Amino acid sequence: MTNKKDKIIKLDAVVVGAGFSGLYMLYRLREAGFSTRVFEAADGVGGVWHKNRYPGARCDNESIDYNFTFSEELFKEWNWSHKFSEQSEILDYLNYVADKFDLRRDIQLNTRITAAHYDEEINRWNIQTDEGSTLSAKYFISGAGCLSAANIPKFKGLDSFDGEWYHTGNWPKEKVNFKGKRVGVIGTGSTGVQLIPAIAEEVDHLTVFQRTPQYSVPARNHPYDPEYLKQVKDNFSEFKRKRRYSFGGFPNDVEARPSALKDTPEEREKLYEAAWQKGAVSSFFLETYEDLTVNEEANETLAAFIRKKIREIVKDPELAEKLMPTYYYGTKRPIQDTNYYETYNRENVSLVDVKAKPIVEITPKGIRTTDGEYELDIIVFATGYDAMTGSLFKIDIRGKDGITLKEKWEDGEQVKTYLGIATSGFPNMFMITGPESPSVLSNVPTSIEQHVEWISDCIEYLRENEMNIFEAKEEAEEEWSKHCREVAEATLFTKTDSWYLGANVAGKPRRFLIYLGGVGPYREKCSEVAAKGYEGFSLRSSLKKA
Numbered sequence: 001m002t003n004k005k006d007k008i009i010k011l012d013a014v015v016v017g018a019g020f021s022g023l024y025m026l027y028r029l030r031e032a033g034f035s036t037r038v039f040e041a042a043d044g045v046g047g048v049w050h051k052n053r054y055p056g057a058r059c060d061n062e063s064i065d066y067n068f069t070f071s072e073e074l075f076k077e078w079n080w081s082h083k084f085s086e087q088s089e090i091l092d093y094l095n096y097v098a099d100k101f102d103l104r105r106d107i108q109l110n111t112r113i114t115a116a117h118y119d120e121e122i123n124r125w126n127i128q129t130d131e132g133s134t135l136s137a138k139y140f141i142s143g144a145g146c147l148s149a150a151n152i153p154k155f156k157g158l159d160s161f162d163g164e165w166y167h168t169g170n171w172p173k174e175k176v177n178f179k180g181k182r183v184g185v186i187g188t189g190s191t192g193v194q195l196i197p198a199i200a201e202e203v204d205h206l207t208v209f210q211r212t213p214q215y216s217v218p219a220r221n222h223p224y225d226p227e228y229l230k231q232v233k234d235n236f237s238e239f240k241r242k243r244r245y246s247f248g249g250f251p252n253d254v255e256a257r258p259s260a261l262k263d264t265p266e267e268r269e270k271l272y273e274a275a276w277q278k279g280a281v282s283s284f285f286l287e288t289y290e291d292l293t294v295n296e297e298a299n300e301t302l303a304a305f306i307r308k309k310i311r312e313i314v315k316d317p318e319l320a321e322k323l324m325p326t327y328y329y330g331t332k333r334p335i336q337d338t339n340y341y342e343t344y345n346r347e348n349v350s351l352v353d354v355k356a357k358p359i360v361e362i363t364p365k366g367i368r369t370t371d372g373e374y375e376l377d378i379i380v381f382a383t384g385y386d387a388m389t390g391s392l393f394k395i396d397i398r399g400k401d402g403i404t405l406k407e408k409w410e411d412g413e414q415v416k417t418y419l420g421i422a423t424s425g426f427p428n429m430f431m432i433t434g435p436e437s438p439s440v441l442s443n444v445p446t447s448i449e450q451h452v453e454w455i456s457d458c459i460e461y462l463r464e465n466e467m468n469i470f471e472a473k474e475e476a477e478e479e480w481s482k483h484c485r486e487v488a489e490a491t492l493f494t495k496t497d498s499w500y501l502g503a504n505v506a507g508k509p510r511r512f513l514i515y516l517g518g519v520g521p522y523r524e525k526c527s528e529v530a531a532k533g534y535e536g537f538s539l540r541s542s543l544k545k546a
């Protein structure tokens with residue numbers, strides 16, 4: 001019998017992760033004739049949508065916008081039930097995609113890639129998996145996602161807890177029974193805000209441990225009108241074009257008014273109130289006026305409007321004050337909800353301000369803050385992710401001279417990429433929605449499609465031109481990183497502690513790793529680079545053919 005460890009599997013491309021990115025990457029590369037295999041640590045396809053099964057999980061982008069457009073047939077035959085679909089429906093969709101395009105035969109589930117080392121001698125990536133396989137690939141492509149490495153704060157004593165605990169990003173498949181239980185939720189980001197109302201009715205008592213009060217706006221989710229879906233589908237080409245060239249990757253860019261400060265308070269109120277009543281994708285509020293993310297005073301007009309709404313909804317004025325957000329609206333991920341603030345009017349829900357009275361430890365019985373001990377049966381960590389770089393750093397990635405990605409990015413003074421797609425010193429490695437691309441500040445499937453198409457075109461170009469080394473040039477990434485920082489620093493985004501900056505993870509260097517120049521302009525820049533023979537990248541041929 002051959003020992004798995006002795007057998008080296010040779011492939012053109014190895015792709016990490018079977019979410020939106022990995023599925024489409026596999027489809028494109030296979031269509032182009034490259035031997036490709038996707039490795040997925042979970043026991044099913046779907047990426048974050050496979051793992052985020054917590055109660056209340058649903059998409060907070062509009063369903064018809066949040067899907068693939070590479071296949072008109074797929075787009076037209078899939079019917080979303082609601083404006084904001086729940087997790088199980090998105091997971092069904094991704095499974096449907098995997099089956100429709102016969103992708104499963106090249107996806108290896110239950111297998112984590114643990115290491116990927118570039119061998120300069122032979123110009124190949126040596127890749128190890130946790131079940132002992134060794135692979136040799138020309139191209140190493142990460143579709144690991146920006147928000148997949150769970151952030152579980154290192155509270156003292158977690159191991160001693162006698163009850164059950166869960167992180168929302170690794171939710172079990174079996175139903176968690178909250179009935180009659182005293183439940184503590186740590187975290188009030190997009191996830192906590194979805195989860196809290198969804199479990200409040202079932203639990204005996206819910207204690208929310210809040211560090212930063214959040215702005216949230218009503219989603220007003222509803223079943224889709226089939227007539228509306230038909231209209232969108234009938235205009236597929238226009239829908240796709242708009243999505244690709246818009247600022248945020250959505251098909252309907254809103255016509256923002258120039259400045260919140262140029263309208264009268266009454267005009268502003270009318271605009272904000274209309275958005276509040278309509279319910280919308282939360283980022284829509286930022287599109288009411290052009291200066292909301294760059295001007296503190298303008299931002300305050302919207303922040304004050306939402307604070308007023310919180311005071312109207314929450315009946316206990318003292319509690320309402322505890323829920324009052326103070327940061328610049330939109331500089332943490334905008335949130336939308338169904339009955340979030342209303343949930344605090346329930347008798348069985350209480351709020352603990354852990355900024356004022358921090359969590360000291362987890363005890364066998366529950367959570368101890370500086371104010372006392374809260375006895376709990378279940379603790380839910382809705383504490384988010386080690387975003388942007390966490391999923392890459394979970395793999396031991398080494399480029400030229402054995403330098404690890406972590407050494408290059410974290411021990412160096414700055415993460416540096418060219419276009420968020422590649423980084424110097426790591427030839428033939430590509431990142432789908434990598435750091436310094438629009439990624440999480442865009443409609444993510446739009447950005448994934450753009451990167452996947454750019455990467456597969458690039459790999460085809462290398463084949464056609466008989467080249468086998470592709471690498472970002474240091475000077476190009478230097479310039480791009482500087483540009484990314486300058487764009488971000490001209491906004492209010494860098495003035496708030498958020499996961500965009502890595503501020504949610506203790507000890508993580510504070511860097512803004514998302515390109516804020518807009519999806520459309522970014523796409524044009526990437527296309528221009530490709531049209532100029534991949535300017536800013538070094539394309540060459542190794543002596544030994546890979």
Ligand code: N01
Pocket residue numbers: 058059060061147153186187188189190191192209210211212333354359382383384385440499503504
């Ligand atoms: O994570 P978060 P999330 N002690 O980082 C708190 C996407 N998403 O899972 O704000 C106490 O936003 C932390 O407090 P603070 C979406 O992009 C998409 O909610 O850092 N509290 C915060 O309240 C989203 O933005 C969908 O002070 C601690 C919370 O935990 C992203 O995922 C749905 C703490 C974490 O909030 C992440 O959202 C859901 C500590 N030590 C999520 N550490 C869609 O529908 C952290 N917190 C597409």
